[in-house]
Amino acid sequence: MKARQQRRLGEEMTPCDEAAYVAALIMLYVDLPDTPLRPSPQDQSVARKLYQQNVPLSLAESALLLSSLRRLVRSSGLPPLAPIRSLAYFQPVIAELQLQTLPGGYLDYLRLKFEKIAAAGPKVAHRL
Numbered sequence: 001m002k003a004r005q006q007r008r009l010g011e012e013m014t015p016c017d018e019a020a021y022v023a024a025l026i027m028l029y030v031d032l033p034d035t036p037l038r039p040s041p042q043d044q045s046v047a048r049k050l051y052q053q054n055v056p057l058s059l060a061e062s063a064l065l066l067s068s069l070r071r072l073v074r075s076s077g078l079p080p081l082a083p084i085r086s087l088a089y090f091q092p093v094i095a096e097l098q099l100q101t102l103p104g105g106y107l108d109y110l111r112l113k114f115e116k117i118a119a120a121g122p123k124v125a126h127r128l
Contacts, residue, residue, distance in 0.1 A: 021057060022047040025087075028061050032068045033118070034083045043087040055094060058107050063093040065110040072117050 025047045026039045036043075050060055067090050071081055 018048060018051045021051045024057055025050065025060055028064055029087050029090075032064060032084070034068075034071065034081070036083075036085065040086065046087040046091070050094070055098070059097055059102070060090075060094060062102060062107050062110055063090050063097050065107075065114050066097070067093045069110065069114055069117065 022044060026043060029035055029043065029047075030037060030039055074081070
């Protein structure tokens with residue numbers, strides 16, 4: 001079980017500088033299922049670009065969780081997806097979420113849904 005699933009997910013991160021933002025986003029990324037255990041230099045670069053584009057960390061986290069949930073709840077009858085190899089994988093969902101106003105509590109909802117599905121295990125996830 002990865003560290004993200006072991007720590008309290010309800011805490012909102014509010015980094016004040018680029019280094020803290022990048023570190024927080026990378027930690028969220030590597031703690032997801034099907035992601036590398038260690039980030040690549042390209043992942044660091046993508047995280048810096050997101051910071052420079054003023055993407056809120058809460059929006060980036062929502063995109064990471066939503067993408068992961070979409071993967072986890074795929075029909076078991078479909079071929080398995082390849083592992084995620086780059087933080088860049090999440091950029092289309094970040095762009096998707098930037099085009100809309102997320103409802104209040106949406107990030108908390110995603111965190112709880114992710115915890116529930118991750119706890120259920122991969123064989124059960126497709127039924128949720």
